[in-house]
Amino acid sequence: MRQAEFDQPYRGGFVGPEHHYALTVHFEDTDAAGVVYHANYIKFLERARSDMLRAAGADHLASHRDGLGTYVVAEVHIRYRRPARLGDDLLILSRMAGLNAASIVIQQRVMRGAELLAEASVTAAFLGPSGRPQRQPADWIERFRDLDSCSQ
Amino acid sequence: MRQAEFDQPYRGGFVGPEHHYALTVHFEDTDAAGVVYHANYIKFLERARSDMLRAAGADHLASHRDGLGTYVVAEVHIRYRRPARLGDDLLILSRMAGLNAASIVIQQRVMRGAELLAEASVTAAFLGPSGRPQRQPADWIERFRDLDSCSQ
Amino acid sequence: MRQAEFDQPYRGGFVGPEHHYALTVHFEDTDAAGVVYHANYIKFLERARSDMLRAAGADHLASHRDGLGTYVVAEVHIRYRRPARLGDDLLILSRMAGLNAASIVIQQRVMRGAELLAEASVTAAFLGPSGRPQRQPADWIERFRDLDSCSQ
Amino acid sequence: MRQAEFDQPYRGGFVGPEHHYALTVHFEDTDAAGVVYHANYIKFLERARSDMLRAAGADHLASHRDGLGTYVVAEVHIRYRRPARLGDDLLILSRMAGLNAASIVIQQRVMRGAELLAEASVTAAFLGPSGRPQRQPADWIERFRDLDSCSQ
Numbered sequence: 287m288r289q290a291e292f293d294q295p296y297r298g299g300f301v302g303p304e305h306h307y308a309l310t311v312h313f314e315d316t317d318a319a320g321v322v323y324h325a326n327y328i329k330f331l332e333r334a335r336s337d338m339l340r341a342a343g344a345d346h347l348a349s350h351r352d353g354l355g356t357y358v359v360a361e362v363h364i365r366y367r368r369p370a371r372l373g374d375d376l377l378i379l380s381r382m383a384g385l386n387a388a389s390i391v392i393q394q395r396v397m398r399g400a401e402l403l404a405e406a407s408v409t410a411a412f413l414g415p416s417g418r419p420q421r422q423p424a425d426w427i428e429r430f431r432d433l434d435s436c437s438q
Numbered sequence: 439m440r441q442a443e444f445d446q447p448y449r450g451g452f453v454g455p456e457h458h459y460a461l462t463v464h465f466e467d468t469d470a471a472g473v474v475y476h477a478n479y480i481k482f483l484e485r486a487r488s489d490m491l492r493a494a495g496a497d498h499l500a501s502h503r504d505g506l507g508t509y510v511v512a513e514v515h516i517r518y519r520r521p522a523r524l525g526d527d528l529l530i531l532s533r534m535a536g537l538n539a540a541s542i543v544i545q546q547r548v549m550r551g552a553e554l555l556a557e558a559s560v561t562a563a564f565l566g567p568s569g570r571p572q573r574q575p576a577d578w579i580e581r582f583r584d585l586d587s588c589s590q
Numbered sequence: 591m592r593q594a595e596f597d598q599p600y601r602g603g604f605v606g607p608e609h610h611y612a613l614t615v616h617f618e619d620t621d622a623a624g625v626v627y628h629a630n631y632i633k634f635l636e637r638a639r640s641d642m643l644r645a646a647g648a649d650h651l652a653s654h655r656d657g658l659g660t661y662v663v664a665e666v667h668i669r670y671r672r673p674a675r676l677g678d679d680l681l682i683l684s685r686m687a688g689l690n691a692a693s694i695v696i697q698q699r700v701m702r703g704a705e706l707l708a709e710a711s712v713t714a715a716f717l718g719p720s721g722r723p724q725r726q727p728a729d730w731i732e733r734f735r736d737l738d739s740c741s742q
Numbered sequence: 743m744r745q746a747e748f749d750q751p752y753r754g755g756f757v758g759p760e761h762h763y764a765l766t767v768h769f770e771d772t773d774a775a776g777v778v779y780h781a782n783y784i785k786f787l788e789r790a791r792s793d794m795l796r797a798a799g800a801d802h803l804a805s806h807r808d809g810l811g812t813y814v815v816a817e818v819h820i821r822y823r824r825p826a827r828l829g830d831d832l833l834i835l836s837r838m839a840g841l842n843a844a845s846i847v848i849q850q851r852v853m854r855g856a857e858l859l860a861e862a863s864v865t866a867a868f869l870g871p872s873g874r875p876q877r878q879p880a881d882w883i884e885r886f887r888d889l890d891s892c893s894q
Binding site for chain 1: 774775777780781782784785788806812814815816817818819820821822825873
């Protein structure tokens, strides 16, 4: 039934150790220079990372909702290579690049077909209910390790 | 192949005369009240309308890009019924509710399952390169009429 | 001392019964059509309303922070007349147009000099900690009534 | 007259070699974690840089509007130290840290009183009408050099 297909929001997923997240550029993402506004790539990256955590089996939204701990972005380093435009179909590729007790580092690339539009390294820290850094749940760390080993 | 599936951005589509567009609420959409920020529903509605035009066969992005004319929002009337929250899967239902030479009226509802979260009426005017109202392309009007007749 | 002047964020204020709030259009506000994206006017209106409540003596941010109740937008009806562009200086004029036990109605206009760019009517409902409609604090209602009488 | 005061949008300015830009955190800037959403700091930084260029005498908006060349962000490196919250008054401090023929590097800090909330280094490239890197206008380079010498 076609209805069921349309009614299911997009989910990305892993292809080996790399998470794929596709999206289309809407008017809201662009600016008067006719291209995607630079801060909006940071939103795209977060959509992809959030989906990546879900796909890896780390339900960070439930953890946040239940007051058990939440990820916050501690550092972003992004290089913009080529502009994206209205209507472009983009693919965000994300890969776990560092794993510490209370933080993760994710490498991300924004692609339009074979073209690299932007590349970023993002560090996310896990904070407990008090707002202090807290060890990530043990099973999440296991799952993140498994991702890493996939790449070998 | 799974890769191809992930690499395809979401597209909504028509179920009879009603267009369906599904999305998931991300951190960027929420505010400090813990719910979707009211102005961000307006962005959701525009994503759905843009996809609705595409699905109806009116390539308004190409028209905009080629300088042939573009839609601008002339009026929005939205009522907020219940809040949406982080991680919610929403469905935007859109229906052509009025068709004039140089404008369209679209009725839209934001649903979470069977719950109505918001309902809106949006008027979009078609403007020519000069920024003046301009008759919509004849084949678009045909296609919009066909949508209407579907509902009978 | 010039430093003190720069270090003070902008605050609007009342001129008679009408609240004035000025802002400049930034890249982030615009879209690929070269004008302010329609949903971003809704953000402008909220900045103005928030400042209006503060100027009227209703400290809704403290009320929200202390869990005593918060305003949520229940309805927005906006008409877009003329586009605003990058770098434009805009003035948002807001006026209390309706006062009920648990809600207010505010009429707002977006001006560029003498030109009317958009006009809106916004209903905000006051919700208690449970998320249910709740009577607005009595002293706020007094202050809102005073605004009204100013206009006579 | 008070009206004139309210009707003037905020402008920041230089205190020695350092540009000051003040703003207040609105609902639109926050997310469900109750703090400013990380991508929105990037918007704050751009508002400050845009005002910094204006204050330095480089009218980049006119240059963009007249098709003579425009700045695009080429690289952002930001570290988030402490969260900002709804209603906070923030001060963005910006300083020219690098000056090349076709690009500038700006160091920026987001302060809440004496607290450092975030610090960033942003590289902006000047692009000509063709979208290729282009030498910045000679008088802008002069002005940027003057800023630098102020700090000695």
